[in-house]
Amino acid sequence: MREYMLQLQRFLADARATNIISPDRTPKETLVKYYGICDRLLAVLQKDSVPRFLRIFEKYRECLVSGFVIIPQTLDLIILENALRCANLVLEGKSPKLCGVRANPNYMTSFGYFLLHQAAESFSVEMVELLLRYGASANQRTSGNKIIEGLLPLHVAIENTCQHKYLEDNLLVDENYRKGNVGYIYKLIHLLCLPEMKIFLDTTRLLAAHTDNVVDELLNYIEHGKIVPAAILLLAAQRRFRKLNGFDMIKNRIDDSIFSLIREGCGLQIGKNTKEAKQRKEKEVHFYNVLFLVRIILKAGEALDAYIQTHSEASHHEVHGKVSAVLKSYDVGPLGKDICIEDLQCFPYDCGGPDGDTDLTKAATGSPTPEVKEKNAVAKERRVNHLYARDQFFPVWRSVLTARFITKIFPPYTPKKELPLYTSDGGSEKLRAERHSHILLGTLERNYPRVRVASKPTPTSKYRSRRLFGTAASTVLKMLKHV
Structure with missing residues (x-):
């Protein structure tokens, strides 16, 4: 009986290995369990360790599998970390410890994009080649209210x-x-x-x-x-x-x-x-x-x-x-x-x-x-x-995959075009008048303030955005005091 169930499981896993699954069918209960072990899984993927991944899979199988297919959130995280060995493992699905279960490269995530979209954002040719080798389609488009619709991985x-x-x-x-x-x-x-x-x-x-x-x-x-x-x-x-x-x-x-x-x-x-x-x-x-x-x-x-x-x-x-x-x-x-x-x-x-x-x-x-x-x-x-x-x-x-996500992130390498430029004039801070460029490099509607080009450009300091943000915050506080 056990052997029959394993054969049935492998058959269903093979049948769903490359089928287009849209939208995400992962139950909420499975997602809650998955996010509970996400930190442990991330630590393994950062090392791209196949033995450690298999140990986590055996221990937390119910958190990573749904409908005889590894949930797309797992493969999405693998691609995000560019863990090529783990990606090949779950896409191939031949390890005895996986019991025939594999990841489907054409499974849409809960955010509305397919796994090849994530690989395209990572700019990893090896990961894109791996997904295409296991049947990923380059003609699937994004969909849903959490993302810009109609985008191909290209x-x-x-x-x-x-x-x-x-x-x-x-x-x-x-x-x-x-x-x-x-x-x-x-x-x-x-x-x-x-x-x-x-x-x-x-x-x-x-x-x-x-x-x-x-x-x-x-x-x-x-x-x-x-x-x-x-x-x-x-x-x-x-x-x-x-x-x-x-x-x-x-x-x-x-x-x-x-x-x-x-x-x-x-x-x-x-x-x-x-x-x-x-x-x-x-x-x-x-x-x-x-x-x-x-x-x-x-x-x-x-x-x-x-x-x-x-x-x-x-x-x-x-x-x-x-x-x-x-x-x-x-x-x-x-x-x-x-x-x-x-x-x-x-x-x-x-x-x-x-x-x-x-x-x-x-x-x-x-x-x-x-x-x-x-x-x-x-x-x-x-x-x-x-x-x-x-x-x-x-x-x-700033990827197009996260263009509609609500996020407030100010990394140390925030580009100079993202924040207003303040100049010092007689000890008082004045906001320099900004002119926005109307030449959009891509299809998305983006506006960037023009920045005066220095005669001898120097690399952007990683502390510059923090100084600008602090100056802007102090200015806003002073304005609120007078309201």
Whole structure:
């Protein structure tokens, strides 16, 4: 009888191993038990210890399993900690101690996203590959009132890449895009080719390779005037677009859009200074910019991608020089002054160093070249270093997956654009007038105050946000006293 029940359990577990389960069916009683042991499980996952995980599973099985499937919250935490060995264990489900129970990579969490969305946020190519190998679908979208609806894992990777510190620091304050200056396009391409962008581009490339209608997703970005996410997707997934004849489709759609705008302007016969005429002109400039971007990637994209993959430890000066040389060799380089590395702000967040020693540079950690992989095959703390490589350029608490979560977090590496800037004038604190950038890098509606660029930029101090928050709090208290 016991053997029959085990066979039935394995059959049901196999049948539900990759089925799409939405919404979350985990009973509240199981969730309460799970959160009771969450701290113990977290300590195990931080070490990525399979024997310790199996001991916890045997002891607290009723907290981790529901309906012959490991609950999605467990796999979500495993992915969050980038515990690759434990993830492979529960996805494979062949350990005798699991009794045939396994995790379903297509199980929606109670927050409304699938596990591949969490892996996309982690920017772990190894974790994304693992989930895809065990049947995870890259075409499932977020749903529910706790999250932004309709996001693919590809959207999560692209939108969060748009929040990369290098892109925000250098592009949010650049008005050249609205003026039709192609220097904005060249700056964007140079930034995307920096070594610190590699793990973000690698994740986007892998997800795009498994996403249906990826050309339509790119066209949606273009139609909505989002040139930065369009550039990220174009550069990362150019091989996929070439196979799908996507470049011709994109150019034809852009030509049709430009022709429609011109025809609309001739038909309306409105003045040049009207609001409609200005909006139409801005759209026309945007489409010409995108057309120029498509031309650059079509001609020089393969050479740029090859350089990115083989030079993840190169200095910024070397990268900018090589990128400029590649663009000129394909006759798509700037005609005037080249991009100067000194003109760009390229500083990471001050979020502390990684645990453990490593021979890898900060830029290459988490997505090294094959040569570096072979050299560091026995490195034990690579998982932690990968998280550090992500966190020093992307603030996870601003992810699109948490955009609707109610949270008040002020980490020590809060970017300078997040809090108001106060200046001292004669001993009194005055709030400097802020101008907000209307150039949104991603699809989400975000506003960032513009910050005056110093002549010699320096890395952001980890105490700066605390000082600003304290100043703001004291000012508010003084105002309340007079009420």
